[in-house]
Amino acid sequence: MKSHGITTLSIQEPLIFDQGSEKRCAFSLPDEGRFGPIEQSIPKHWIREEIEGFPEVSEPELVRHFTRLSTWNYGLDTGFYPLGSCTMKYNPKVNEEAACIPGLSGAHPYQPESISQGALRLLYDLERYLSEITGMDRCTLQPAAGAQGELCGMMLIRAHLERNGSGRRRVLIPDTSHGTNPASVAMCGFEAVPLKSGTKGIIETDAVRNLMDDDVAAIMVTNPNTLGLFEKNIAEIADVVHKQGGFVYCDGANLNALMGMVKVGDLGVDIVHMNLHKTFSTPHGGGGPGAGPVAVKETFAPFLPVPEVVKEKNGIFAFNDDLPLSIGKLKSFYGNFLVCVKAYSYIRAMGARGLRQATQTAVTNANYIRKRLEGHYHLPYDDHCMHECVFTDRLQKKRGVTTLDIAKSIIDRGFHPPTIYFPLVVEGALMIEPTETESREEIDRFVEAMIDIAEETEKNPQNIKDSPRKTKIGRVDEVTAARKPVLRWSPGTDE
Amino acid sequence: MDIPKEMKYTKEHEWAEIEGDIATFGITDYAQNHLGDVVFVELPEVGSEFKAHEVFSAVESVKAASDIYAPVGGEIIEINSELEGHPELLNRSPYHKGWIVKVRLSDAGEAKELMDAAQYAEFVETEEYR
Numbered sequence: 001m002k003s004h005g006i007t008t009l010s011i012q013e014p015l016i017f018d019q020g021s022e023k024r025c026a027f028s029l030p031d032e033g034r035f036g037p038i039e040q041s042i043p044k045h046w047i048r049e050e051i052e053g054f055p056e057v058s059e060p061e062l063v064r065h066f067t068r069l070s071t072w073n074y075g076l077d078t079g080f081y082p083l084g085s086c087t088m089k090y091n092p093k094v095n096e097e098a099a100c101i102p103g104l105s106g107a108h109p110y111q112p113e114s115i116s117q118g119a120l121r122l123l124y125d126l127e128r129y130l131s132e133i134t135g136m137d138r139c140t141l142q143p144a145a146g147a148q149g150e151l152c153g154m155m156l157i158r159a160h161l162e163r164n165g166s167g168r169r170r171v172l173i174p175d176t177s178h179g180t181n182p183a184s185v186a187m188c189g190f191e192a193v194p195l196k197s198g199t200k201g202i203i204e205t206d207a208v209r210n211l212m213d214d215d216v217a218a219i220m221v222t223n224p225n226t227l228g229l230f231e232k233n234i235a236e237i238a239d240v241v242h243k244q245g246g247f248v249y250c251d252g253a254n255l256n257a258l259m260g261m262v263k264v265g266d267l268g269v270d271i272v273h274m275n276l277h278k279t280f281s282t283p284h285g286g287g288g289p290g291a292g293p294v295a296v297k298e299t300f301a302p303f304l305p306v307p308e309v310v311k312e313k314n315g316i317f318a319f320n321d322d323l324p325l326s327i328g329k330l331k332s333f334y335g336n337f338l339v340c341v342k343a344y345s346y347i348r349a350m351g352a353r354g355l356r357q358a359t360q361t362a363v364t365n366a367n368y369i370r371k372r373l374e375g376h377y378h379l380p381y382d383d384h385c386m387h388e389c390v391f392t393d394r395l396q397k398k399r400g401v402t403t404l405d406i407a408k409s410i411i412d413r414g415f416h417p418p419t420i421y422f423p424l425v426v427e428g429a430l431m432i433e434p435t436e437t438e439s440r441e442e443i444d445r446f447v448e449a450m451i452d453i454a455e456e457t458e459k460n461p462q463n464i465k466d467s468p469r470k471t472k473i474g475r476v477d478e479v480t481a482a483r484k485p486v487l488r489w490s491p492g493t494d495e
Numbered sequence: 496m497d498i499p500k501e502m503k504y505t506k507e508h509e510w511a512e513i514e515g516d517i518a519t520f521g522i523t524d525y526a527q528n529h530l531g532d533v534v535f536v537e538l539p540e541v542g543s544e545f546k547a548h549e550v551f552s553a554v555e556s557v558k559a560a561s562d563i564y565a566p567v568g569g570e571i572i573e574i575n576s577e578l579e580g581h582p583e584l585l586n587r588s589p590y591h592k593g594w595i596v597k598v599r600l601s602d603a604g605e606a607k608e609l610m611d612a613a614q615y616a617e618f619v620e621t622e623e624y625r
Binding site: 420427483 | 529558559561582
């Protein structure tokens, strides 16, 4: 049987600037004999100046160039992508099919409501599905990604406080939260107050009690946190915060560990954002854009962004802009609509039982990896994890091999590396999130690659330090790249 | 690991060297070692004022971006502009050429809260791989 991740023929490809020949063109302009010179039919300011060194290639040269480059890419359709805290799950193709339905893909944001009923109903229903999954009352689909969802949540809290004459300005941020959290808090004009997690890697209620006063607007909890641990004290913490007049914001980026099992609304959370491009299987990163809906308890409903989609008495769907207390618009029109279509498609295809099973499998897979790699790699927190597990390079460092070396060596073994050096509270962290979409066989192959790296570290650490060796470009000089970035290619600088 | 005796230290791995009402701030050898290669240092403006524990600078390495907290409060009277072109000084010479700012202290009493070299050495021991 052929094994995974072993290099076979991969076509080298020069720069497009080094290909082709003078006067070759991949595009046919209208026939000059019939239509006259092109300059006569196009306004002058639309015609570019001649660009020196501009590639002149034929259509097949052009197509082959970019197709070859595309084969160098690594994505979820190529292989395992265990990037922790990112939920890189496989994106089912049925989502794309739904998003390609002409009535949805061709819908114009200015077309009348009367011919947008299907699109409006989809938004209306998705809002309710997400509210149900999180145990909240209302939801906005507008934020374009997780961090904008956080900003939206903080703006809702500020609007609510101001409405009630409160000038609270501090927000508690645990050291195990996402890095975007303190940034969103600061952008909204609040002051981020660091909160240290306890020795077990989760927040202790007393730590919150000690920081809580009438200047604290909210606590922002990532649950499960970035150590992949469930914040067991969350209900008690919410109680402490609420009693002192504060709110509880949940960063729901890790919802893939809770979906269908736990409703964060039942744990005392007032506002939660979700990442459709993580939990709800819409494409991520370069394949995006994302979407970061925010679900809220009823008390925040009057402040939600406009417009909202409403269902009128006769069953007709409509936009409503008449929300006088609204924080306004966060994004043009109605958010990233087609991303919402894909998430809707996912939820409908999975059903309630399917979503629950996805969560169970995601958590089982992470714990399976944690158990199988235990002993080979150091586990800083030796407890059951949720959907991701965190190791360190403590054992390998004795042989001079660091987390970065391990990550580079995984590339040679045919996998995308996990998240490294995050969360910051763990020295030399390696954060692995397998998701539910990987098979037992794939996970076993990854585990064996990781064990192989640990064994090689003992026998010949230099082999690990020299990796990657099978890639087209070996170890890149990240330090010089960051200190002296060259952001634009120019002739003669390609080597 | 280098922990000079003449300096005072924080739990966030900053050092302060205090002479009269002037203090120099930087990050410790332990900090630079754990950050890895520093690629960018964000410097405050001369004349800006900071309270103790307030963020006055940020350091980016290939691994992460980290806030740097003022060990004691005061007004910035000088910044090390060499760091703009040569962030690697933080790695190469954390206690000398890699100093970040000089500050006129607002309350000399605050320095009492800081750790001395022996206390910091002990603290660092507990920090490795929690």
